[in-house]
Amino acid sequence: MALEPAEGVVQAVVLYDGRLLLVADGDGWALPSGDPQPAEPAEATAARVVYELTGYLVDGTESLAPRAGARPDEASAVVCQLLSESPSDSAGRAREQVRWAPIPEADGAALPAAVRDYLRGHTPA
Secondary structure, eight states: OOOOOOOSOOEEEEEEEEEEEEETTTEEEOOOEEEOOOOHHHHHHHHHHHHHOOOOOOEEEEEOOOTTOOOTTOEEEEEEEEOOOSSOTOSSGGGGEEEEEGGGGGSSSSSOHHHHHHHHHHOOO
């Protein structure tokens, strides 16, 4: 079976203990994201990008469908399962450029609507 190539930027949604993994992006924080390699599915892109940027091992498990009426250029998002609690030393970003933000504090990050919808259902009470 041939792999279908992913299109456009893929963002990784990594949750752990009520917190969301974010990386420094300009003047703010954003989800780890990157472009797929040829014939790379979105789930694999998300896992690769998280490892390359942060050093954390994850498994891309669930693609989030964009909300109806989403912009055509909106990045796709993939929910990832954290596989390592400590990052490797080969992360592309310095430790201070990676943070675990409590979900309520992640509102300031640039998040697609589908991710915001997903997080609403996973915010600890």
